[in-house]
Amino acid sequence: MRDRRTAGFIEFGLIVTCVVLFVATGLLYVSQARQQALLTATVRSSGWVAYQGQLEFVKAEAAFSKVTPAPTAQGLGNLLLRMEILRSRLPLLYDSDEGRVLSDVVDTKGLTQPLETLLDQVIAEIETLDPDDGATTRRLEALHGRLLPLGEALQRILMESVAYNQEIFRRERAVAEAPEVVSLVLLFITGGCLVLLLLLQGRRDRVRLREIVDAKAAITAMEENLRAVIQAVPACVAVVDPDTGHATFINSNAAALVAATPDDAAWPGFVRAVRDAAGEPVGGCWGTLTMAYTRSTGDIVSLRGSICSVLWQQRPQQLIVLADTTRVRSAELQVMQAAKLATLGEMATAIAHELNQPLAVIKMAVANARRLLDPLPGGEGVMAKLERISAQVDRAKRITDQVRRYGRMPSEQLQPFSLRHAVDLAVGFIAEQYRAANIRLTIDANVPIEALVLGEQTMFEQVIVNLLINARDAFDAGRAGLCARQVTLALYREGDQLVVSVEDNAGGVAEDMLPRLFEPFATTKPTENGTGLGLSLARSVVRDMNGSISVQNVGGGARFLVRLPLLPSAEARDAA
Secondary structure (H helix, E strand, O other): OHHHHHHHHHHHHHHHHHHHHHHHHHHHHHHHHHHHHHHHHHHHHHHHHHHHHHHHHHHHHHHHHHHOOOOOHHHHHHHHHHHHHHHHHHHHHOOOHHHHHHHHHOOHHHHHHHHHHHHHHHHHHHHOOOOOOOOHHHHHHHHHHHOHHHHHHHHHHHHHHHHHHHHHHHHHHHHOOHHHHHHHHHHHHHHHHHHHHHHHHHHHHHHHHHHHHHHHHHHHHHHHHHHHHHHHOOOEEEEEOOOOOOEEEEOHHHHHHOOOOOOOOHHHHHHHHHHHHHOOOEOOEOOOEEEEEEOOOOOEEEEEEEEEEEEEOOEEEEEEEEEEOHHHHHHHHHHHHHHHHHHHHHHHHHHHHHHHHHHHHHHHHHHHHHHHHOOOOOOHHHHHHHHHHHHHHHHHHHHHHHHHHHHOOOOOOOEEEEHHHHHHHHHHHHHHHHHHOOOEEEEEEOOOOOOEEEEOHHHHHHHHHHHHHHHHHHHHOOOOOOOOOEEEEEEEEEOOEEEEEEEEOOOOOOOOOHHHOOOOOOOOOOOOOOOOOHHHHHHHHHHHOOOEEEEEEEOOEEEEEEEEEOEOOHHHHHHO
């Protein structure tokens, strides 16, 4: 315990001795060099004042470079603090002991005092800047440019001070003792380190500034790419403010749907309608919405989409994405109608099958009645009635046979059949409808019954029936004039092809419908009268037969042409 205490006393004594020796050496050095170092210290302090002024200006420039690309409240506060520190440094250049010595070297007051007013104006304008204002960056760049004369003045003062100090130190080195030379060397080393530190700091600030500029350019490019992607999306896309409901960005599809510009009065109403359809968000998220919207033209469109929260231009916004499902909804309704028609077709086939039984009974009863009346005198009148009943039963039988024929499932195998016979069967199916509609049907068949084509006969008969029904409906649509209703069905041969022509005088097809008349669900009929699938199916059937179907407006109506390859006769195939 005593040895530890003794060691502690020794250590304490050594520390005190070192401190005393250090202080004594310092006092001796100070007493010997007081007079000589007084002027040197004053000049050095004056150079330090000049260096501090230049250093604060460089820090202010670094603050400008950091806050200008992306102004923030904190950045503007740091910049204002740097500017106020720089302002406090300027009077020291001419209104202090060091400044007065420095004034003997260079006119510090004449260089800096006129710029103090400019610096005060810059500080006052910085205090008025708003980081959320889009013009803040431009104003900061302008204020930065106004400070360049002050930097040049401070640089000149620093260079003049450094030059003067170098001359003083050169003279003192010749007469100074070794400790003073060491101090001078240390002073220059310290100054060099400080300058090096300043240069490194400036270089680091420039690198960071370049990184900020590159990041800003990358963000700008990414935003431009995102805008291009949104413009290319085949849907209505709009970005709206969550508080005001004002549209801040719309793509071309949204402009076509609602209004050309976000400032149009139609957009607030559209945004309200979308929000009403979406309802209240659950957990900050909206689900899928479906709505109907009435455009300025009066058209009603069906829309389906969603709303979500996004960060757009560094601000929370709402993104509305809607797809126009009007055609899809119309197609769904038309498919439902087609399904209903298919069901009706199956029912008609079943009814036709059931009617054959009572028709056969009636036919047999008529035959028995005629046999019983034949030997009796005076039965000619009753016999005529029975003949009429028999004819009507035969007619009903033909109709039911045709219904059953069209109700059969088509075969997947293509087989040769007579084109003229198939057309005759199709005409017989709709002949009564033409008579009821007061439409004159003219048939010009210039091909022999033996002319064959390859395909599924029932499906081809349906193609001719569809063409004849479309011609009948064209008269009902009111596009024809006051002339007599007439449809001409012609069959003729062109080279190695057989052509079926169906031409009417019902006013023709609208020019805008001609290019897409054979597309699915494209129709000129009202929704309740047509599905838009008949001509599309007709084109598929004809293509399967290696043929073609086309339409053109001629005279006062439309002409449909079906071209099919003529199948060589058996003799020609055997000869080949």
